[in-house]
Amino acid sequence: MISFPTFCIIFTFLFIKIPSLKSQSSSPTQDISFSSRFLDSILQDYAFRSFSGHRTKTGIIYSGNVPSNLTGTSISALRLRSGSLRKRGYHKYKEFDIPVGILVNPYVERVILVYQNLGNWSNIYYPLPGYLYLSPVVGLLGYNAVNLTANRLPELDLRSSENPILIKFETLKVLPNGVVPKCVFFDLYGGVAFDLVLNGSVCSSVTQGHFGIVVEDRSRAPSPSPKRSRVPEYPIAGGRGGGGGGTKWKGWWVGGSVAGGVLLAAVLVAVVVWVRRINGRRRIGKMKDAAEGGVPLTLAAVGRAKVPVAMGTRTKPILENEYVS
Structure with a gap:
């Protein structure tokens, strides 16, 4: 039979090992997020190339x-002063109307x-199961x-x-009957x-x-809407390969770590209690053995009864005045 401490060690090892197996199974989601962030890096490079061969002017859109x-993707680049962007904004940059009050962090x-x-x-780089894109x-x-290079x-x-x-959005696909369009937003960290x-x-x-603008796909079984992840107040932007493909996994890992810590603490408390109980039983057994092996007290008659009494004092008491010569 496996002893209690051995069982605790085996159980703790298995609990720590399970999250590492989960992390391996989450790699497909991370690959999808990596591809969209890698696409951003490629399009940034090609957008910056639009400035080459020109005397770059501020406030001019370069395709x-x-x-x-x-093929089928289009890009543009627009250079602005941060102060001008904050004070004036920029009206009609393709589909975007940028208002005044835009803050840039870190400041450049x-x-x-x-x-x-x-x-x-x-739909390739930003798939939404259960939804159809109208834009x-x-x-x-x-x-x-x-x-600029x-x-x-x-x-x-x-x-x-x-x-x-x-x-x-200037044009949308034909809206199916009985459905309500929704705006969908993808942040840089995997949130939807x-x-x-x-x-x-x-x-x-x-x-x-x-x-983008989407509608629910009624031809398929309805799927739950993706939950919006919390966007940091001042997020640290990521470069190539960045993004939040591991956001869900990180949340799962944090929860698993907390649960593992609580479980490990409970196991340690159980081990301590078990060890103390064993030691207490041993001490009680030793006390019983010492009591049974001790010297019996002598019996003396007190009235009609016999009661145990202690032996006489071996050392004769000395009064204080006997020390005085």
């Missing part, structure tokens, strides 16, 4: 070319706004403009402090959020990201 394997003197229209690649996915991402740059954090950014459509084809946001 870029995409590689042949991304000039910012480049890269526009993306994924066209027929929308292409469009994106707006900000980068530092200090080096740089690639794989991390995104800046663009956030509206007053009015929201408006995304006005839904919102109401304004005026039939307008979405709004307080930060940068990717946007």
Whole structure:
């Protein structure tokens, strides 16, 4: 039979080993997120190339070319001063209406706004099971403009402090009967959020990201809507391979770690109690043995009864005055 401490060690080892197996099974989701973030890195590089061969002017939209394997996708680049972006905004940058009060974090003197229209690649890089796209996915991402030949740059954090950014889609696919369109927002960390459509084809946001309009696919079994993940107040933008593909896994890992810590503490307490109980039984047994093996007291007659009495004192007491010579 396995002893109690051995059982505790085996159980703890299995509990720690299980999360590592779960992490291996979550790799497909991470691959999907990695592909969309890698796409952002590629499109940033090609958007910056649109400035080459020109005397770059601030406030002018430059259209870029995409590689042949991304035909159907369109990109543009717009360079602005951060102060001008905050004071004046920018009206009608493709589908985007950028209001005044846009804050750039960390602060840079000039910012480049890269526009993306994924066209027929929308459902490939941003799949939504249970939903149909009525519009292409469009994106707006900000980068530092200090080096126009740089690639794989991390995104800046663009956030509206007053009015929201408006995304006005010009054309939508035919809307099926009996369904309500929804705005969908993809942040840079793997989060997905839904919102109401304004005026039939307008979405709004307080930060940068990717946007589209979708409807539920009634031809398939309904699936639960993705939950919106919490966006940090000032997120640290990621570069190539960044993103939040591991967000769900991180949440699962944190929960598992907390539960594992509680369980491990309970096991340790049980072991301590068990050891103390065994030691207590041993001490009691030794006391019983000592009591049974001790010297019996002598009996003396007190009245009609006999009671045990202690032996006489071996050392004769000495009074204090006997020490005086």
